[in-house]
Amino acid sequence: MKRQSTLSSTIVYTVLIAYSVVIALPLVWMVTSSLKTTRELFSSPFSPPVNPQWGNFIEAWNSGIARYLFNSLAITVISVVLIVIVSGMAAYALARMQFPGRIPLYLLLIAGFAIPVHTTLVPLYRLLNNTDLLNTYAGVIGPYVAFGIPFSVLLMFAFFVQFPSEIEDAARIDGCSTWQMIFRVVLPLSLPSMASVALFQTVLLWNEFSLAIIVLNDDALRTIPLGLSQFQGQWTTAWPLLLSALTLASVPMLIIFVLMQKQFINTLSGFSK
Amino acid sequence: MRPHEHIRERAGAWLCVFTIFSDTLQRVPAMRTETASRAAPGQKEGRFRIAGQRRWRTTIDAYILVAPALIVFSIFVVYPLINTVQLSFYQYGLTDPDVRFVNFDNYIRLFQDAIFWRALRNNGIILIFSVVIQVGIGVVLAAVLSRGIRWGKTFFRTLHFAPVVMSAVAVGVLWQLIYDPGIGIINFLLRTVGVRPPVQGWLGDPNIVMFSIIAAACWQYTGYVMTIVLAGMESVPAELYEASGLDGANEVQNFFYITLPMSRNVILAATLITMIGAVKVFDIVYVLTRGGPANASQVLGTYIYYNAFTINQAGYASAIAVVLLVIAVIFGVLQLRFTRQV
Numbered sequence: 001m002k003r004q005s006t007l008s009s010t011i012v013y014t015v016l017i018a019y020s021v022v023i024a025l026p027l028v029w030m031v032t033s034s035l036k037t038t039r040e041l042f043s044s045p046f047s048p049p050v051n052p053q054w055g056n057f058i059e060a061w062n063s064g065i066a067r068y069l070f071n072s073l074a075i076t077v078i079s080v081v082l083i084v085i086v087s088g089m090a091a092y093a094l095a096r097m098q099f100p101g102r103i104p105l106y107l108l109l110i111a112g113f114a115i116p117v118h119t120t121l122v123p124l125y126r127l128l129n130n131t132d133l134l135n136t137y138a139g140v141i142g143p144y145v146a147f148g149i150p151f152s153v154l155l156m157f158a159f160f161v162q163f164p165s166e167i168e169d170a171a172r173i174d175g176c177s178t179w180q181m182i183f184r185v186v187l188p189l190s191l192p193s194m195a196s197v198a199l200f201q202t203v204l205l206w207n208e209f210s211l212a213i214i215v216l217n218d219d220a221l222r223t224i225p226l227g228l229s230q231f232q233g234q235w236t237t238a239w240p241l242l243l244s245a246l247t248l249a250s251v252p253m254l255i256i257f258v259l260m261q262k263q264f265i266n267t268l269s270g271f272s273k
Numbered sequence: 274m275r276p277h278e279h280i281r282e283r284a285g286a287w288l289c290v291f292t293i294f295s296d297t298l299q300r301v302p303a304m305r306t307e308t309a310s311r312a313a314p315g316q317k318e319g320r321f322r323i324a325g326q327r328r329w330r331t332t333i334d335a336y337i338l339v340a341p342a343l344i345v346f347s348i349f350v351v352y353p354l355i356n357t358v359q360l361s362f363y364q365y366g367l368t369d370p371d372v373r374f375v376n377f378d379n380y381i382r383l384f385q386d387a388i389f390w391r392a393l394r395n396n397g398i399i400l401i402f403s404v405v406i407q408v409g410i411g412v413v414l415a416a417v418l419s420r421g422i423r424w425g426k427t428f429f430r431t432l433h434f435a436p437v438v439m440s441a442v443a444v445g446v447l448w449q450l451i452y453d454p455g456i457g458i459i460n461f462l463l464r465t466v467g468v469r470p471p472v473q474g475w476l477g478d479p480n481i482v483m484f485s486i487i488a489a490a491c492w493q494y495t496g497y498v499m500t501i502v503l504a505g506m507e508s509v510p511a512e513l514y515e516a517s518g519l520d521g522a523n524e525v526q527n528f529f530y531i532t533l534p535m536s537r538n539v540i541l542a543a544t545l546i547t548m549i550g551a552v553k554v555f556d557i558v559y560v561l562t563r564g565g566p567a568n569a570s571q572v573l574g575t576y577i578y579y580n581a582f583t584i585n586q587a588g589y590a591s592a593i594a595v596v597l598l599v600i601a602v603i604f605g606v607l608q609l610r611f612t613r614q615v
Contacts, residue, residue, distance in 0.1 A: 016417060016422065026447055098328075116553040116601050118594060203438055
């Protein structure tokens, strides 16, 4: 009996480790290859770099990665902050206040969550073109906020609905107006739920490509995914350089993920992507 | 009138599609009690003038709070959606001043367009294979991690989830290099064991290209499905396993008679999420193949993009977008209905 369980445990671990190698190998190859010469890529793809080519990273960094990272950071941060504020306000009113039109408004706002951005690309392009918002941060931030609203309202509505009304009642008895109550009582208590909405949207927007590709044509405004797509076309045979760019583009999020993995996994596996 | 009927009545007066959502809404138990406790005093208050004023105050405050979300959402989602449907009846290009109403011509053309059907079929292929591979492997992995191993759970979960936080563009570029005939590691491995790689390459052969794309997508997302399902399996009460242990059941029996039925809802949710991903797919296909070779890997997303922004047929692209919209909404409604129960 004991022997058998050791045997089955060995089999389970063997299969699990073999499968994990399939997942890990592309990532390990990406990082090690970015430090190699082209010749090494062909001759010995799996050995560690003989003479690490740190210059690859410097060249990729100077070819625009730095600027792309900055653009991604600015666009993601502004969008996420706006999503959290706008959705939090709406979700609070929809969950906690009685007013005519509450249910239809809630349904309207969350109905958008299933809509793929591709179904609106043509009108969005026209709209942004007519308002001179093509090739501006605002041109992506506006739609990002709008497409972030449904899911964020859904999550925060669920949070506010469970919010104990005794706390609000106590604040009212102490003479708080609606606004005082929101800023002094509700807001501090809902920070954890906002943080998880923010994390979710950060991962989504940091990686967004479909909309960015039609709005941001100017090289000075490109985000990381756009920059990578650009390098892919430019450096068709400069593989070590492309791999360095890929590593530089992916590693920040991977490091943040490893550091905050519990929050990531709880948030991202909570509902959908 | 029971409170949830009250909700249904008001929602029912709205658009019919929202009635479906309202069913979902009733599944949020807290909302029912909340409406129940507030609706009655609210009506009583209305008789007194001072209370009536307070209710007005609340309504105004509420609308101030909802307004920013509503405005942004209307400008960048609702208006473009209506516009998409309108444009699908026009012959129109983004850089073409000539706009002409063509009635249902774009839709008729759609039905006769072999590439459209190919794209639709490719979405279907991605959907089926993603569900089978990602959910299949994901469920088994989750079961192994939740009950089958003694150490390393966190390590394996972290590793398998890592590709999920990468952008689909980065994954696409990475896999394009992996499939590269020169430096790619797949061909290197095949050559090492003496197998001849496909002559036209993994992304150049129309018969293989879809599977190359699916492999890359599954590499990225299987860990995601595994994580969702694992979270569900961990909430299965431990007493069930203790009881089955007394009855002498082994782990395989536990999996089929306890773990699987108890995590049915979460597996269903993960399946729907995977399906929606397959309907929406764009980035990875665009980066790996742009829909090629010769449209062999075209999907709805890339075909919309190609028509609108490459060959300047935005009207026709809008008709394809309407088809995509209908499919996405159907899956979205299903997802909302099932996942709120989990």
